[in-house]
Amino acid sequence: MSLVVVGSMAFDAIETPFGKSDKIIGGAATYIAWCASNFCKVNQISVVGGDFPKSELDALAARGVSFEGLQIKENEKSFFWSGKYHLDMNSRDTLVTELNVLANFEPVVPESYQGCEFLMLGNLDPKVQRSVIEQLRTKPKLIVLDTMNFWMDIMMDEVLKTISMVDVLVINDSEARQLSGDNSLVRAAKKILTMGPKYLVIKKGEHGALLFHENEVFFAPALPLEEVFDPTGAGDTFAGGFVAHLAKTNDISFENMKTAIVLGSAMASFCVEKFGTQRLQELKNGDINDRLNQFKQLSNFEIALV
Amino acid sequence: MSLVVVGSMAFDAIETPFGKSDKIIGGAATYIAWCASNFCKVNQISVVGGDFPKSELDALAARGVSFEGLQIKENEKSFFWSGKYHLDMNSRDTLVTELNVLANFEPVVPESYQGCEFLMLGNLDPKVQRSVIEQLRTKPKLIVLDTMNFWMDIMMDEVLKTISMVDVLVINDSEARQLSGDNSLVRAAKKILTMGPKYLVIKKGEHGALLFHENEVFFAPALPLEEVFDPTGAGDTFAGGFVAHLAKTNDISFENMKTAIVLGSAMASFCVEKFGTQRLQELKNGDINDRLNQFKQLSNFEIALV
Numbered sequence: 001m002s003l004v005v006v007g008s009m010a011f012d013a014i015e016t017p018f019g020k021s022d023k024i025i026g027g028a029a030t031y032i033a034w035c036a037s038n039f040c041k042v043n044q045i046s047v048v049g050g051d052f053p054k055s056e057l058d059a060l061a062a063r064g065v066s067f068e069g070l071q072i073k074e075n076e077k078s079f080f081w082s083g084k085y086h087l088d089m090n091s092r093d094t095l096v097t098e099l100n101v102l103a104n105f106e107p108v109v110p111e112s113y114q115g116c117e118f119l120m121l122g123n124l125d126p127k128v129q130r131s132v133i134e135q136l137r138t139k140p141k142l143i144v145l146d147t148m149n150f151w152m153d154i155m156m157d158e159v160l161k162t163i164s165m166v167d168v169l170v171i172n173d174s175e176a177r178q179l180s181g182d183n184s185l186v187r188a189a190k191k192i193l194t195m196g197p198k199y200l201v202i203k204k205g206e207h208g209a210l211l212f213h214e215n216e217v218f219f220a221p222a223l224p225l226e227e228v229f230d231p232t233g234a235g236d237t238f239a240g241g242f243v244a245h246l247a248k249t250n251d252i253s254f255e256n257m258k259t260a261i262v263l264g265s266a267m268a269s270f271c272v273e274k275f276g277t278q279r280l281q282e283l284k285n286g287d288i289n290d291r292l293n294q295f296k297q298l299s300n301f302e303i304a305l306v
Numbered sequence: 307m308s309l310v311v312v313g314s315m316a317f318d319a320i321e322t323p324f325g326k327s328d329k330i331i332g333g334a335a336t337y338i339a340w341c342a343s344n345f346c347k348v349n350q351i352s353v354v355g356g357d358f359p360k361s362e363l364d365a366l367a368a369r370g371v372s373f374e375g376l377q378i379k380e381n382e383k384s385f386f387w388s389g390k391y392h393l394d395m396n397s398r399d400t401l402v403t404e405l406n407v408l409a410n411f412e413p414v415v416p417e418s419y420q421g422c423e424f425l426m427l428g429n430l431d432p433k434v435q436r437s438v439i440e441q442l443r444t445k446p447k448l449i450v451l452d453t454m455n456f457w458m459d460i461m462m463d464e465v466l467k468t469i470s471m472v473d474v475l476v477i478n479d480s481e482a483r484q485l486s487g488d489n490s491l492v493r494a495a496k497k498i499l500t501m502g503p504k505y506l507v508i509k510k511g512e513h514g515a516l517l518f519h520e521n522e523v524f525f526a527p528a529l530p531l532e533e534v535f536d537p538t539g540a541g542d543t544f545a546g547g548f549v550a551h552l553a554k555t556n557d558i559s560f561e562n563m564k565t566a567i568v569l570g571s572a573m574a575s576f577c578v579e580k581f582g583t584q585r586l587q588e589l590k591n592g593d594i595n596d597r598l599n600q601f602k603q604l605s606n607f608e609i610a611l612v
Contacts, residue, residue, distance in 0.1 A: 039612065088489075183394075186532045207513040210530060219527040219604050224516060226492045245610065258607040289611045296609045298525050301564040303602050304551065305595045306345065 003247040004069070004113050004140075005032050006045040006132050007122025007236070008102060009052065010079035014232050014275060015095075017087055021230070024276040025056050027079065028122030028146065031233035034280040035240035035267045036120070037063040038288065040248045043113045045069035045132060047101045049078040059281070068110040076101045089228045090205055109135040118247040121145040122236060126155065126162035133165050142252050144168040144243045145197075146235065149175050164196035167252075170239050172203045185210065189217075199257065201242070203235055211261050213254050220261040221299055223269040223291070230275045234268040237280065241267035262299070266291045309553040310375070310419050310446075311338050312351040312438050313428025313542070314408060315358065316385035319401075320581060322536050323393055330582040331362050333385065334428030334452065337539035340586040341546035341573045342426070343369040344594065346554045349419045351375035351438060353411045355384040365587070374416040382407045395534045396511055415441040423447040424553040428542060429454050432461065432468035439471050448558050450474040450549045451503075452541065455481050470502035476545050478509045491516065495523075505563065507548070509541055517567050519560050526567040527605055529575040529597070536581045540574040543586065547573035568605070572597045 007029030014021045029046045036042050042065045050073065057067055082096035105128055119140040121129040129145060145166040151159050152175065159179075163169050169192065173185060179195075180188035185202060189212040192200050200212040206228065208221040241264035246252055269291060273279045313335030320327045335352045342348050348371045356379065363373055388402035411434055425446040427435040435451060451472040457465050458481065465485075469475050475498065479491060485501075486494035491508060495518040498506050506518040512534065514527040547570035552558055575597060579585045 184532050186530045204513070207510070208525075208527070217530055217604060218607070219514075219530070220607070221514070221525040221527065224492045224523055224525070226490055249610070255608065259610050262607050263610070292609050292611060298523060299605055299607070301524070301526070301568050301605070302561065303598050304555070304565045304569070305598060 002043065002113075002116040003036060003040055003118040003120065003244065004043045004045060004109075004116040004132075005029050005036065005120045005122065005240070006107060006129065007032060007120075007124055008079050009044075009046045009048050009070075010081060010102075012080075012232060012276065013082040013096070014230055015084040016089070016230050017085065018227070018229055019275075021275045023080070025053070026081065026233060026276055028124070028233075028236040030056075031236035031271065031277060031280070032120060032122055032240035033060050033065050034277045035237045035271075036244035036247075037065050038267075038283065039241075039244035042066065042244075043069060043116065045107050045109065045113070047071040047073065047105045047107075049076040049101050050074035052078045066112075068112055069108070071101075071105075071108070073101050083232070085231065089231055107132050107135075114138070117141040117250070118243055119143045120239065120243040121166070122239070123148050126151055126158040130158075130162045130165065133162075142167050142243075142246060144170060144239065146170045146239045147175070149178055152178050160195065166197055168199040168201065169197040170201040170203065170235075170242070172205070172235065176200075176202045186217075201261065203238060205231070205234075209238070209261055209265060211257055213257075216254055218254075218258045218261065220258075220265045221295070222265055223294060223298065225269065225272065228272045231272050232275075233277065234271045237271040238264040238268040240264070262295050263292065266295055308349065308419075308422040309342060309346055309424040309426060309549065310349045310351060310415075310422040310438075311335050311342065311426045311428065311546075312413060312435065313338060313426075313430055314385050315350075315352045315354050315376075316387060316408075317357075318386075318538060318582065319388040320536055320538050321390040322395070323391065324533070324535055325581075327536070327581045329386070331359070332387065332539060332582055334430070334539075334542040336362075337542035337577065337583060337586070338426060338428055338546035339366050339371050340583045341543045341577075342550035342553075343371050344573075344589070345547075345550035348372065348550075349375060349422065351413050351415065351419070353377040353379065353407045353413075355382040355407045356380035358384045372418075374418055375414065377407075377411075377414070379407050389538070391537065395537055413438050413441075420444070423556070424549055425449045426545065426549040427451040427472070428545070432457055432464040436464075436468040436471065439468075448473050448549075448552060450476060450545065452476045452545045453481070455484055458484050466501065472503055474505040474507065475503040476507040476509065476541075476548070478511070478541065482506070482508045492523075507567065509544060511537070511540075515544070515567055515571060517563055519563075522560055524560075524564045524567065526564075526571045527601070528571055529600060529604065531575065531578065534578045537578050538581075539583065540577045543577040544570040544574040546570070568601050569598065572601055
């Protein structure tokens with residue numbers, strides 16, 4: 001089924017305890033597209049400057065990513081972010097943020113994207129995310145939104161207004177605590193499920209992810225890895241795998257969302273193995289299935305009632 | 307199959323953000339016995355003072371716990387520990403430690419315990435744990451050992467000597483890092499599996515538990531709870547459920563250990579709901595099965611190969 005993805009396509013410069021990248025290609029929608037295009041057609045909405053390499057767009061287009069919704073501002077520069085991860089890889093400092101083309105981004109939904117059934121709103125200004133929802137003449141079957149503490153810090157009202165319009169909210173554990181004002185994740189989830197979303201995914205990094213819906217809860221582990229080389233984009237990749245599986249199967253049941261979360265977790269486990277999108281680009285036939293089987297071995301057990 | 311449990315039976319005084327307990331009954335072997343006796347016969351080895359209530363021993367005896375290996379030192383006092391949990395419940399300060407009868411504990415394995423097939427060494431001085439192994443004339447089918455940072459801090463050599471003699475080591479994540487000197491849990495596990503144990507369980511509290519064996523790994527989540535009321539004894543209860551399931555089924559395959567870990571995690575999720583062993587004592591028919599079904603809902607998913 002048709003999937004529209006909204007988010008940044010950008011440059012990143014990343015420093016981790018294992019090394020330092022050059023200025024490489026990043027951005028939420030870039031990670032989502034590299035991931036989701038393994039499973040379904042992707043219709044991208046984004047904005048880049050004249051400095052963004054055409055080769056990157058061509059590589060994604062060859063995987064079935066449509067760029068009809070991409071604005072290329074030839075005389076401007078692409079969004080740039082630079083960050084440095086701490087030793088534990090669970091926290092990072094932002095060193096540089098240059099909004100550039102993102103500063104005045106007004107997304108335009110192309111006519112050919114109308115009627116899309118799945119909408120993935122990658123991390124962006126909540127007003128921009130909302131503008132895409134409002135441009136769609138038919139409400140999609142499922143709207144998934146990712147956001148972050150940055151927007152909660154500076155425009156919580158806008159965040160609340162936008163998340164009230166979506167079906168699935170994807171945030172991390174500290175963001176769930178910030179949004180709900182509650183330290184207990186279970187109580188935080190209950191509160192957030194009264195704010196609009198019917199489903200809540202809480203990402204816990206190396207500790208996996210939780211999916212909440214009404215009184216149900218599901219947990220997907222992260223793959224235990226010797227090293228997390230670069231966590232950048234892991235959350236976007238996770239969300240991309242999640243929504244792409246739902247779009248591919250056109251099934252938004254809770255049971256299928258369990259599978260989707262595990263798929264997202266599996267895709268994220270590739271992402272962190274190298275800098276940027278490199279590992280996602282190198283995926284070979286069978287790699288994803290091998291990893292899904294690893295997740296099955298990792299998680300599934302026989303119940304023995306007493 | 308026959309299970310021998312070694313560990314402290316003691317008094318605790320606990321302070322959490324939710325309240326403060328009186329001097330209540332605690333001790334690793336007490337938690338293990340309350341938990342394991344749901345599944346199999348327990349042969350206890352421990353030591354208490356004249357102050358330890360006979361009613362507690364009677365209640366456990368009524369559940370099939372044998373106290374032939376219990377030393378009661380009428381003129382001495384039982385081990386006492388007092389601690390205060392921090393707000394996040396993941397860390398605590400020890401306020402008081404009075405070793406009392408534990409100071410000179412020399413366990414004696416009764417003749418009737420000889421030939422036991424499963425041995426659970428609860429957290430204790432590693433020399434005391436080793437003395438029990440050495441007294442057994444036939445090596446048990448499976449020896450499971452729990453220990454903690456306290457012993458690693460003051461007698462790492464003794465810890466290493468004792469764990470070289472066991473099959474399954476159960477420790478938490480920070481202890482795995484301390485024991486291996488490696489911050490990556492996966493690499494830590496590889497190193498620890500060269501120290502003697504063939505199986506390693508790493509407890510991660512609210513983030514679940516990992517089981518490592520050769521190149522295999524399994525992950526059991528913790529049940530997401532609104533509140534962890536009192537974490538004291540959760541690790542002992544977990545280990546008790548784990549070993550009791552293996553003893554009950556007399557099956558030490560990796561697949562059955564997966565089920566055992568989930569059962570341990572389920573039992574620990576009861577333990578933390580009230581102070582001390584109270585919640586374990588209140589378990590009613592069907593409670594354990596209900597919770598196991600919750601774990602199944604929480605963890606199991608259909609794989610969808612791509």
